[in-house]
Amino acid sequence: MKYCKKCLQPNTRPYIKFDKEGICFPCNYLNSLNSNIWKDRKNKIKEIANWCKKNKSPSGYDCIISASGGKDSTRLALLCRDTLRLNPLLVSTVSPPEMTTQIGYENINNLNKLGFDIITVEPDPVIYKKLMKYSFIEYGNYARSTELTLYASAPRVAIAYGIKMIFLGENNSLAYGEKEGSKDQGNAIDMINYNTLGSGDISWMTIPDYKIKKKDLIPYMYPSKKDLIKNGINIRYLGYYFKDFNNYSNARVAIKNGLRIRKENPNSLGALTNYDALDDDFVAVNQMVKYFKFGFGKATEEASEMIRLGILTRKEAKKIVFKNDGECSSKYIDDFCKYLGITKKRFFLIANRYRSKNLWIKNGKNWRRTFDLMKS
Ligand SMILES: [Zn+2]
Numbered sequence: 001m002k003y004c005k006k007c008l009q010p011n012t013r014p015y016i017k018f019d020k021e022g023i024c025f026p027c028n029y030l031n032s033l034n035s036n037i038w039k040d041r042k043n044k045i046k047e048i049a050n051w052c053k054k055n056k057s058p059s060g061y062d063c064i065i066s067a068s069g070g071k072d073s074t075r076l077a078l079l080c081r082d083t084l085r086l087n088p089l090l091v092s093t094v095s096p097p098e099m100t101t102q103i104g105y106e107n108i109n110n111l112n113k114l115g116f117d118i119i120t121v122e123p124d125p126v127i128y129k130k131l132m133k134y135s136f137i138e139y140g141n142y143a144r145s146t147e148l149t150l151y152a153s154a155p156r157v158a159i160a161y162g163i164k165m166i167f168l169g170e171n172n173s174l175a176y177g178e179k180e181g182s183k184d185q186g187n188a189i190d191m192i193n194y195n196t197l198g199s200g201d202i203s204w205m206t207i208p209d210y211k212i213k214k215k216d217l218i219p220y221m222y223p224s225k226k227d228l229i230k231n232g233i234n235i236r237y238l239g240y241y242f243k244d245f246n247n248y249s250n251a252r253v254a255i256k257n258g259l260r261i262r263k264e265n266p267n268s269l270g271a272l273t274n275y276d277a278l279d280d281d282f283v284a285v286n287q288m289v290k291y292f293k294f295g296f297g298k299a300t301e302e303a304s305e306m307i308r309l310g311i312l313t314r315k316e317a318k319k320i321v322f323k324n325d326g327e328c329s330s331k332y333i334d335d336f337c338k339y340l341g342i343t344k345k346r347f348f349l350i351a352n353r354y355r356s357k358n359l360w361i362k363n364g365k366n367w368r369r370t371f372d373l374m375k376s
Pocket of ligand 1: 004005006007008009023024025026027028
């Protein structure tokens with residue numbers, strides 16, 4: 001396992017590219033940005049905002065933002081309204097009550113109180129849970145299904161309301177080095193084909209053993225590109241146009257505007273900060289399984305961004321990443337098992353199946369890492 005020489009990006013991240021000097025794509029990308037590029041992007045987003053106003057929907061909204069109530073969607077909503085002078089409709093996809101955290105509720109309420117209109121999409125919780133269980137067992141990633149409904153809600157509402165623009169946050173292929181998409185890197189119309197969403201394919205979700213039929217999957221159906229174009233819908237990464245759109249600036253602005261953050265130690269979530277994934281504790285479970293699969297989790301991602309932004313040195317980051325990455329409080333694992341109706345023993349039988357054979361060796365009952373971040 002190799003790490004970027006500048007940050008802590010590992011070469012086990014799917015699709016990540018390194019240059020000859022061993023520097024990862026996100027580090028090189030950030031380094032390539034200069035004041036001319038930011039001037040061009042500022043002009044471009046003004047043009048886009050004017051286009052939104054000219055193409056206002058019959059319902060009166062200029063654009064849609066998919067909103068969880070967290071730091072990024074709070075920042076996006078404020079940028080749209082206060083900087084671009086647009087009238088956004090927020091679309092919030094709600095997880096079942098057993099899964100949503102108290103601060104998750106409070107943060108959506110906060111957005112509402114900040115003066116935004118919100119449409120809430122609530123998929124059938126019985127189907128939602130069955131899909132999560134199947135996704136966890138078959139792919140070691142419970143969010144494979146839930147991510148689809150999160151992403152599908154905004155374009156589905158856009159079509160229903162005749163709204164022509166959807167704004168997303170960051171372009172993940174630039175920020176994290178995920179699979180590359182469109183040549184115009186602010187354009188997200190092809191987004192569904194270039195990330196973990198598997199082109200929006202839902203055929204794997206029709207599961208006879210779980211009694212899930214195609215008719216149960218409407219909230220998970222991401223409209224085809226043909227349908228989006230036919231309805232005149234554009235999708236853009238708003239974060240691409242703003243120099244200070246990153247996790248830290250977004251958190252700072254959102255907290256100033258009433259965002260509630262976690263009180264627990266970030267170590268219990270395998271993270272470094274307490275302002276990410278505020279509405280869902282199970283994310284920590286997923287990050288732990290990701291650590292089994294690829295040898296890195298949330299802490300590595302957060303530290304790499306902090307190094308790029310000059311908040312931490314690589315040396316400082318290594319120490320805290322080593323301590324926190326892959327950690328997950330047993331409380332979250334217990335809650336996850338209870339929610340899915342599986343025993344903790346079965347949970348670990350499944351999760352351990354996803355440990356990479358290149359990264360882990362079984363030593364009696366314990367698993368030993370073959371990789372060592374501290375030596376990188
Ligand atoms: Zn890097």
